[in-house]
Amino acid sequence: MNSKPIIALDFPSEKEVFAFLSQFNEPLFVKIGMELYLQEGPDIVRKVKEHGHDIFLDLKLHDIPNTVKSAMKGLARLGVDLVNVHAAGGVNMMESALEGLEAGTPSGMKRAKLISVTQLTSTTEEQMQQQQKITLSLLESVLHYASITKQAGLDGVVCSVHEANVIRNQCGEDFLRVTPGIRLAGGEIHDQKRIATPDVARRDGSSLIVVGRAITNAKDPVEAYKTVSELWEEN
Numbered sequence: 001m002n003s004k005p006i007i008a009l010d011f012p013s014e015k016e017v018f019a020f021l022s023q024f025n026e027p028l029f030v031k032i033g034m035e036l037y038l039q040e041g042p043d044i045v046r047k048v049k050e051h052g053h054d055i056f057l058d059l060k061l062h063d064i065p066n067t068v069k070s071a072m073k074g075l076a077r078l079g080v081d082l083v084n085v086h087a088a089g090g091v092n093m094m095e096s097a098l099e100g101l102e103a104g105t106p107s108g109m110k111r112a113k114l115i116s117v118t119q120l121t122s123t124t125e126e127q128m129q130q131q132q133k134i135t136l137s138l139l140e141s142v143l144h145y146a147s148i149t150k151q152a153g154l155d156g157v158v159c160s161v162h163e164a165n166v167i168r169n170q171c172g173e174d175f176l177r178v179t180p181g182i183r184l185a186g187g188e189i190h191d192q193k194r195i196a197t198p199d200v201a202r203r204d205g206s207s208l209i210v211v212g213r214a215i216t217n218a219k220d221p222v223e224a225y226k227t228v229s230e231l232w233e234e235n
């Protein structure tokens, strides 16, 4: 799988997306999340794909197994590279998601990798314990979600850089650790809580990094992307 930094296209419409993408002269790995997808629908996926970019479709599905299975079956036809669900949906839901994805992938097309979100990178251990009433440590909770995700046959998880190494040790090198919450040193943190720089992500066991505002809000997004890529690749 492409290992370039994944740029989160968190924009409200197609117009902003293509204004942003037009600054780059190379194929990218981009993420289409709920903000963009819910405004523009599946067409935005097809249009971005036509420009040669790899796509992580981040819709974080979380519903009863049958609903998630049917939704995944439909999404499979879009031909994206990576999709996700919430691990909190449970083993049966994740197994159903995988079945739907396999059933819906047209023959001759590669099935998207399917990963689960463990604990969002905007969550602290204190918030998790108080609001989700989980009595484990945050690391234990993320590891538990990683282990049931592997049990369900998925390809990996979304986690923070802080948990990536332990997941790699427990679930193996091939089990993906996709890490958002990436910031450049001294950059604004916004709503993220478990953050790291691209070089630390590489050192500490991430398979892929997801970077949004550190690039999209930068004065020069192409330069910011270059900085992130160099830090990610050199370490």
Ligand SMILES: O=C(O)c1cc(=O)[nH]c(=O)n1[C@@H]1O[C@H](COP(=O)(O)O)[C@@H](O)[C@H]1O
Pocket (backbone or CB within 6 Å): 008, 010, 033, 058, 060, 084, 117, 119, 120, 121, 122, 158, 159, 180, 181, 182, 190, 192, 210, 211, 212, 213, 214
């Ligand atoms: O699944 C995700 O992509 C995701 C999971 C998570 O735990 N944390 C997280 O930030 N994300 C996404 O990653 C992106 C991070 O954006 P920035 O904080 O702007 O870099 C956003 O599009 C989030 O929706």
